[in-house]
Amino acid sequence: MKSLYAQFRKVFGDSGEIRSFFSPGRVNLIGEHTDYNGGHVFPCSLSIGTYAVARKREDSIIRFYSMNFEEKGVMTVNADKLVYEAEHDWANYPKGVVSIVKQSGYDVSGFDVLYYGNIPNGAGLSSSASIELATAVLLNELNDIHLEMVEMVKMSQRAENEFVGVNCGIMDQFAIGMGKEAAAVLLDCNTLQYSYSPVVLKNAALVIANTNKRRGLADSKYNERRSECERALSQLQEHLQIESLGDLTVEAFEANKHYITNSIDQKRAKHAVYENVRTIEAAKRLNAGEIDVFGQLMNESHVSLRDDYEVTGLELDALVEAAWAEEGVIGSRMTGAGFGGCTITIVENQFLHSFQTNVAKTYKEKTGLTPEFYVVEIGAGAREINQLSEAL
Known part of the structure; x- marks a missing residue:
């Protein structure tokens, strides 16, 4: 100051x-x-x-x-x-x-x-x-x-x-x-x-890792994903009384997804529905102090963003996969719009140093880029x- x-x-x-x-x-x-x-x-x-x-x-x-x-x-x-x-x-x-x-x-x-x-x-x-x-x-x-x-x-x-x-x-x-x-x-x-x-992370910390890849694709792909979800919602609304994809349970989506005629739009809608349910569940698990389950939900979120929403890309996937391979990692996922930017990982304190050293090495070998790490507090x-x- x-x-x-x-x-x-x-x-x-x-x-x-x-x-x-x-x-x-x-x-x-x-x-x-x-x-x-x-x-x-x-x-x-x-x-x-x-x-x-x-x-x-x-x-x-x-x-x-x-x-x-x-x-x-x-x-x-x-x-x-x-x-x-x-x-x-x-x-x-x-x-x-x-x-x-x-x-x-x-x-x-x-x-x-x-x-x-x-x-x-x-x-x-x-x-x-x-x-x-x-x-x-x-x-x-x-x-x-x-x-x-x-x-x-x-x-x-x-x-x-x-x-x-x-x-x-x-x-x-x-x-x-x-x-x-x-x-x-x-x-x-x-x-x-x-x-x-x-x-309450007890003996663990939040680590943000920056891919150091500028997110050049993020804006155009963001608009594309929005329209894909809007098309999916529009087709579902012809048969269901819903205002948004967030109104659907997983069961309701699975029972009605055939109304979405475009397979890509269907994948995008699947992510939106499943991720919403996952997020509500994650908050419950955190309230109950179940950090390991919370971490697993973070991992599932990344898989969905990679496979169904397709907004991760080589760099984010390399960073998250390197994290998953490390001892002491409770959960890791991309965060933000995608196509670059950051990951968020929960790491046990005793492994913080080895996590940063090993992930940086693996990531550089795969991408040629050097990541930056920030151990952050809320x-x-x-x-x-x-x-x-x-x-x-």
Whole structure:
């Protein structure tokens, strides 16, 4: 925090009260590609994320600066004239949040803000939603707006959908805003009903492994998978009273899957249904302290994403298969959209070192790439962290 405050003063000057905020990254433990199919997800917020150091201004000018993109310098905008500008790159995410908060009828003054994120770039741990929630919380606090966190979550999703133009679901923003220390959140993406499950790993840890393969295919394949599921749902709806694939039990799907005439669409729908059921079961098992069964469900999730949804690819499969071969691994799967990005693995503490060494070696032999590992803790959601005096 000392270095962030020092850099803030260097960039923006000394005067006025400086306040600091933190918004975590997130990882989804299980429940992949279920959100837009009306199902459940099971993410948690992380101890890594985005720091924002900010100072309120008396005019409508906003000045953005990121220590992750220092070469872009300070970007200056007027809070009353916010539009998407490609050259503003990362700053369009916080700009979008300001725009949506203002559109929602709240008064927002200008401010100076410095951001610093320690979420690995391109890893699929949701740095965009993290900066959105950091911005929502600082706007809420600097302007005494008194928004509930769920409202800030919805506004941040709208910022990404409407201002930036990315058609994301609500999982990322929800997990980041509503995160709770040492707990995962089971979220029904249709109703936004949620419950927390304590994550008690005893003598084990969560390890995120980054494939270091950029996810070039993810966006186009994501849209393709969505339309395949929509076609499957449409054919099922001719015979069943359902609103989404998430409404189906495994038994109901198996009894009616013949109505889906395209075999590829049928495989996609199978994943959506089975993964939703698996996610609800996984939360129950975690609540009961059955970590081994939870790990097995993680493994089954990856197999389904590989074989039925076909969003893994060489790198993710190589990383997960290398993990499965290691002693002390309780469960491992891809997490995120797929085609690159990260895996999430539960590893017994005594094997953490050998796990990283052996998996890196096997993975490099198969792909030529060097993975990066992050042993992470589950942290609390987006919040103001402390005043200047407390930080120093």
